[in-house]
Structure formats: C-alpha cells, structure tokens
Amino acid sequence: MSLLVVGTVAFDAIETPFGKTDKIVGGAATYICMSTSFFSRNINLVSVVGDDFPENEIKKLNKKGINTSGLQIKKGEKTFFWSGKYHNNMNSRDTIETQLNVLEKFDPIVPNEFKNSEYLMLGNLMPSVQKRVLDQMNKRPKLIVLDTMNFWMDHFMEDLKKALKNVDVLTINDEEARQLSEEYSLMKASRKILEMGPKYLIIKKGEHGAFLFDKNKVFFAPALPLEEVLDPTGAGDSFAGGFIGYIAKTKDISFENMKRAVLYGTVMASFTVEKFGTENLSVTTEDEIEGRLKRLKKISQIS
Amino acid sequence: MSLLVVGTVAFDAIETPFGKTDKIVGGAATYICMSTSFFSRNINLVSVVGDDFPENEIKKLNKKGINTSGLQIKKGEKTFFWSGKYHNNMNSRDTIETQLNVLEKFDPIVPNEFKNSEYLMLGNLMPSVQKRVLDQMNKRPKLIVLDTMNFWMDHFMEDLKKALKNVDVLTINDEEARQLSEEYSLMKASRKILEMGPKYLIIKKGEHGAFLFDKNKVFFAPALPLEEVLDPTGAGDSFAGGFIGYIAKTKDISFENMKRAVLYGTVMASFTVEKFGTENLSVTTEDEIEGRLKRLKKISQIS
Numbered sequence: 043m044s045l046l047v048v049g050t051v052a053f054d055a056i057e058t059p060f061g062k063t064d065k066i067v068g069g070a071a072t073y074i075c076m077s078t079s080f081f082s083r084n085i086n087l088v089s090v091v092g093d094d095f096p097e098n099e100i101k102k103l104n105k106k107g108i109n110t111s112g113l114q115i116k117k118g119e120k121t122f123f124w125s126g127k128y129h130n131n132m133n134s135r136d137t138i139e140t141q142l143n144v145l146e147k148f149d150p151i152v153p154n155e156f157k158n159s160e161y162l163m164l165g166n167l168m169p170s171v172q173k174r175v176l177d178q179m180n181k182r183p184k185l186i187v188l189d190t191m192n193f194w195m196d197h198f199m200e201d202l203k204k205a206l207k208n209v210d211v212l213t214i215n216d217e218e219a220r221q222l223s224e225e226y227s228l229m230k231a232s233r234k235i236l237e238m239g240p241k242y243l244i245i246k247k248g249e250h251g252a253f254l255f256d257k258n259k260v261f262f263a264p265a266l267p268l269e270e271v272l273d274p275t276g277a278g279d280s281f282a283g284g285f286i287g288y289i290a291k292t293k294d295i296s297f298e299n300m301k302r303a304v305l306y307g308t309v310m311a312s313f314t315v316e317k318f319g320t321e322n323l324s325v326t327t328e329d330e331i332e333g334r335l336k337r338l339k340k341i342s343q344i345s
Numbered sequence: 346m347s348l349l350v351v352g353t354v355a356f357d358a359i360e361t362p363f364g365k366t367d368k369i370v371g372g373a374a375t376y377i378c379m380s381t382s383f384f385s386r387n388i389n390l391v392s393v394v395g396d397d398f399p400e401n402e403i404k405k406l407n408k409k410g411i412n413t414s415g416l417q418i419k420k421g422e423k424t425f426f427w428s429g430k431y432h433n434n435m436n437s438r439d440t441i442e443t444q445l446n447v448l449e450k451f452d453p454i455v456p457n458e459f460k461n462s463e464y465l466m467l468g469n470l471m472p473s474v475q476k477r478v479l480d481q482m483n484k485r486p487k488l489i490v491l492d493t494m495n496f497w498m499d500h501f502m503e504d505l506k507k508a509l510k511n512v513d514v515l516t517i518n519d520e521e522a523r524q525l526s527e528e529y530s531l532m533k534a535s536r537k538i539l540e541m542g543p544k545y546l547i548i549k550k551g552e553h554g555a556f557l558f559d560k561n562k563v564f565f566a567p568a569l570p571l572e573e574v575l576d577p578t579g580a581g582d583s584f585a586g587g588f589i590g591y592i593a594k595t596k597d598i599s600f601e602n603m604k605r606a607v608l609y610g611t612v613m614a615s616f617t618v619e620k621f622g623t624e625n626l627s628v629t630t631e632d633e634i635e636g637r638l639k640r641l642k643k644i645s646q647i648s
Contacts, residue, residue, distance in 0.1 A: 130529075226433075229570050250553035251567065262567040262644045264554065267532050301647050341565045342645040344604050 044084045045290045046156050046183070047074050048175045049165020049279070050145065051089045051113065055125035056318060058132065060272045066319040067099050069122065070165035070189065073276035075108045076323040077283025077310040078163075080331060081291040083107035086156040088175060090144045092120040102324075112153045116144045132274050133248060152178040161290040164188040164209070165279060169201040176208055185295050187211040188240075189282050195221050207239040210295075213282050215246045228253065232260075242300060244285070244307075246278055254297075254304050261301045266312040266338050273318045277311040280323065284310030309334045347387045348593045349459050349486070350377050351478045352468020352582070353448065354392045354416065358428035359621060361435065363575045369622040370402050372425065373468035373492065376579035378411045379626040380586025380613040381466075383634060384594040386410035389459040391478060393447045395423040405627075415456045419447045435577050436551060455481040464593040467491040467512070468582060472504040479511055488598050490514040491543075492585050498524050510542040513598075516585050518549045531556065535563070545603060547588070547610075549581055557600075557607050564604045569615040569641050576621045580614040583626065587613030612637045 049071030056063045071089045078085055085108045093115055100110055120143040128135045150171055162183040164172040172188060188209040194202050195218065202222075206212060212235065216228060222238075223231035228245055232255040235243050245253040249271070251264040285300075285307035292299055309331055313322045352374030359366045374392045381388055388411045396418055403413050423446040431438045453474055465486040467475040475491060491512040497505050498521065505525075509515060515538065519531060525541075526534035531548055535558040538546050548556040552574070554567040588603075588610035595602055612634055616625045 227571065227573055229572050247553065250550065253570070260570060260644055261647075262570070264565040264567065264645070267556070267563060267565070268530065269532050270530055298648060305647070339647065341563055342567070344564075344608070344642065345601060 044086060044156075044159045045078060045082055045161040045163065045286060046086045046088065046152070046159035046175075047071050047078065047163045047165060048088045048150060048172065049074055049163075049167055050122055051087075051091050051095070052122040052124055054275060054319065055123075055138075056273055056275050057125075057127040057138075058273050059128065059130055060270075061318065063318050065123070068124070068276060068319055070167070070276075070279045072103075072320060073279035073314065073323070074163055074165050074283035074286075075103060076106065076320050077280040077314075078287035078290075079106035079108060080310070080326070080328060081284070081287030081306075085109065086112060086153075086159055088112035088150050088152055088156065090114040090116060090148045090150075091122075092144050093117050095121045109156075112151070112156055114144075114151070119144045126275070128274065132271055135274075150175050160184050161286060162186045163282060163286045164205075165282065166191050169194050169198050169205040173201070173205045173208070176205070184293075185210050185286070185289055187213065187282060187286050189213045189278065190218070192218050192221055203238060209240050211242040211244060211300075212240040213244040213246060213278070213285070215248070215278065219243070219245045229260075233257075242297075244304065246281060248274065248277065252281070252304055252308060254300055256297055259297055261297075261304065263301075263304045263308050264338070264342055265308060266334060267341070268312060268316060271315045274315050275318075276314050276320065280314040281307035281311040284308070305335055305338055306331070309338060347389060347459075347462045348381060348385055348464040348466065348589060349389045349391065349455070349462035349478075350374050350381065350466045350468060351391045351453060351475065352377055352466075352470055352492075353425055354390075354394050354398070355425040355427055357578060357622065358426075358441075359576055359578050360430040361576050362431065362433055363573075364621065366621050368426070371427070371578060371622055373470070373579075373582045375406075375623060376582035376617065376626070377466055377468050377586035377589075378406060379409065379623050380583040380617075381590035381593075382409035382411060383613070383629070383631060384587070384590030384609075388412065389415060389456075389462055391415035391453050391455055391459065393417040393419060393451045393453075394425075395447050396420050398424045412459075415454070415459055417447075417454070422447045429578070431577065435574055453478045463487050464589055465489045466585060466589045467508075468585065469494050472497050472501050472508040476504070476508045476511070479508070487596075488513050488589070488592060490516065490585060490589050492516045492581065493521070495521050495524055506541060512543050514545040514547060514603075515543040516547040516549060516581070516588070518551070518581065522546070522548045532563075545600075547607065549584060551577065551580065555584070555607055555611060557603055559600055562600055564600075564607065566604075566607045566611050567641070567645055568611060569637060570644070571615060571619060574618045577618050578621075579617050579623065583617040584610035584614040587611070608638055608641055609634070612641060
C-alpha cells in the first residue's frame, strides 16, 4: 500500500495554561505523517517549507519512512508560522499570529512516483489546494480523506464544497459540522453533510470523543480519559493520521473497519495532547498504542 | 424492593430556543419518580408542595405507583417555583426567577413506613435536608445515591461534604466535578471525590455522555444521538431515576450492573430532553425504553 499525505509543515509557538513553547515544528502534515508512521512505512508527503526549516527535521521524517521528495523547499522564503494561546478549558484558542509565508503561493506538485498512491489524506489546507492535489492523481485512490476547519468555511465555503464532492471521508469537529450544515443537531448535520459528497463523516469532539457516520449507521468512540492534557495542538491531525494509517495498513474500507480506525485515531490523539507539539508522538511505541487501544475498548464495554 | 426518593416537586417555567412553557410541573423528585416508575412499583416520595399544587398531578404520580404519603402539602403556602432560559447551545442557562416558597422551611419527615426503604435517592436539594432524611432511616439502605449541583457547592460546601461522607454514589456534571475537586482533569477529579466518601462517582456530561468511576475502574456511556433536543430540564434527574430504578429492580449493586444502570439512565434522559417538562416521560413505553437501550449499546459496539 502507499499513502499520500498533503498538508502544512510549519513552525508553531504555543501557549497553554500549562506552559509555552518557542518555535517548534508543527503543521497538519507533520502530525499526520508522524501518527501514520506507526502503521505504514510507505508514506508520501507533499508540502512546502522555507529554507529556514532545519534539515535534521526532514531527516527525522525520513527515518520514520516518510518520503519527502514532494516537500518543496523554497529558497529565500520562510516556513509557515502560527502562534496561538489556549484558554483555560483547552477547548478554545486565540490565534496570536499567522505568517503564511511559503503557503501564500503554494502550488502543490505531486511527484510522478506518488500519483498512483492508493490512499490519500488531504490534511487541513486551503480547499482549492486540496482539490489541486486530487486532480493530479493518475487514478482515483481507494480512499480519500479530507480534513478542514472553520477558517475555510468562513472564507472559502464554495471551494470547500467543490472539494467535498470528490472525497470519501470528511473529518471536522462538532462546531464545524454545525457551521457546514447549518443544523445544530449532529444527527441532522450528518445527514446534510453526507449529501454534499462524502460517504463517511467523522465528527471530532475533542475530549468528548468522536462520531463516525455513514448514511445508515452511526458509531461513537469516547476519548481516552487522560490524567493531563498539556497541549491540544495537532490532536485532530494525529487522529486523522491514525485513522488513515490503520485503513491503509489493513486495506479494508468497510464501516466495521473504519470503526477500528476511529479507535486508533483516538489513541494517537491521546498521545499528542499529553505533551507539547510532536514530543510524545516521537517517543511512543507500538506496544503503548496497543495498550491504550485495549484500555479504550474496555471503558465502553458492557457484558 | 422499596425505593425512597427525596427531592423537589415544583412549578417550572422554561424558555429554550425552541419554545417556552407556562408554569408546568417539574422538580427533581418529579422527574426521578416518573423515570423510576418504569422499573418499580414501590416508590416512596418525600417532598413538599403548597396548596396551589393540583390534586390531579398528585394522582398522576399515584397511578404510576408512587406513594405520596410523604409529600407534605402546606396550607396557605405556595409551591417552589423556578423559571429559566436556556442559551442557544442548550448547555448553559440563566435562572430568571426562583421562589423558594415551601422549600424555605422544608423539614423532610420520613413516614415510618418508608424508614426501611432498601434504596435511597437523595435528589438535588439543600445538602442539610438530604442529610436529615438519611438520619431518619431505621437501617442503612443498600444503596444511597446523592445528586447535587453547583449552587450548593457555592453556598453550602461544608454541608455538602458532610452529606457526601454517608453516600454510596454521587451524581454531578463535569463542571461540578471540577468545582468540587478543584481539579480540571476528570480522572484526577474522580480520585479526589472518591476520597470524600462516595464509593462510586457518576459524572454527567449531557450530550457528551456519562462516566462511572470507582477507585479502580472507569466506564463511559455515550449519550444517545438525538434528532432534536427541545428542553434539557430534568435530564439529570431522569438519568438518576433510571439509574436507581434499574439498580433497585435488579437488586445488584456490582460495578458491572451499575454500568447497565448508567445506560438506562442515559435512555431515560434521552426521552426527557426531546419534549418540554415531563411530557415525554408521561407517554414513553417500556418497549421504547428497551429499543433505545439496544440502539445505545450498538453505537459503541465494535467487533
């Protein structure tokens, strides 16, 4: 199997009630790739950075089996930078600064060797850029997952709706599902959204778990109760990475298998939020992943 | 088996984004009793109303098997009245008016015939009143469940902590668990609260489900995804009623059985919130309850 991941590779500066970081490596594609790397060694990355991005960070990705030949390095330009501050409840945040830099004119070029990737993860990015990647594929991937956020709904709703027509799975959070569907009830929202194109919808609710919908079925996975959450940044991306990684590994796109993939996504997100940035994803082991999966299954088990 | 329920019987006037009611019958004990009545025909109520409370409302309770000989009717006094308005997200509300009326000097008198009740549900009330009921029992009930809210934590924390020393199960929502424990993480909060007296803790998260904790175990039940929520009033009380009702019916206070009881509580709350007041609880059938239980079990099932 081969998996193509598109999304941002970025610098983040993060402040939460529990601490703050200087510029650390972040970005949707970074979290997705690091999370996916536990399930697969055939991951293709398409993204862009400036020449301020440290080479050893790229090498770290390569060591995890991530092919970075689709990572454009723009000479004389700077990497996308985001800084944000989380509020006390960790459920909301303020953006302090966004420097688009290389993202401003990002034209994603999918290398020929990537154009037959069997699975495609369109990480959070401008919808027209996501669409442009899709259009370059030689054949339709077996499963296309798109992650997005409220910012694109606020400013590029039409582009987003166009992109949605061509994807299999959409992952968004509950507020975004409400915004996209103009329905408050998530049951009603899911039906409306499933009419926009995606065959499957994942609604992420952070510490409150995640829903998986298709036209006739609904599955719910609780979040793993954690002792401490230090930094929610990248949780959704890590979730998406675990989800698509497990699907690509098992080559099974049935609803039943997607349920398992949602649990793996939940587990990957649980590691991410316990430390700042990708710190925890860097040191997590497969045994720890399986251990948490077991724990997660157990907390809603009933005899 | 016999179950003693203590709590308010009240008039409510409710406004939500979906409608508004005149004075309707509400109160914690009303919701608890109506919910419990699906599981048992041996329910004893201790509460107080004024002589403005309609006799036919009392008869409705009697028809459901609720013994109202412990319901004091105060001549020349008025029933407790609460009016509130829910915000758009239905998760928060403003109290518009509270008239304590008969509650102000409520001295709960447990009739002799109730003093050997095997199960005790202390519905949301002033903690010292809850404690006074407990003290009148001839022998310790097999299971004592106490429900409370932030208001009592704000103003009567010491009384509440005294009452907690004597109960088996505490039911509160997530914000209240944080307030009571002074911990943000619900895992940490649960440990602290379980040291205050209760052997079991239920943290209700509304549309986000409910946790059941004991010292070593954790169980999570999702809420039932609903097409529409009209009025959240009484959801927590209906949950408590379903929980204690199922326990009392099955006479099994093991953690495994409490998990099932949490599911029944979740189902009973799901009926309540779909209509205003107790409207839906009045017409629900046992078949509908079992149907929803099945659906609820299914949404987190994984093969």
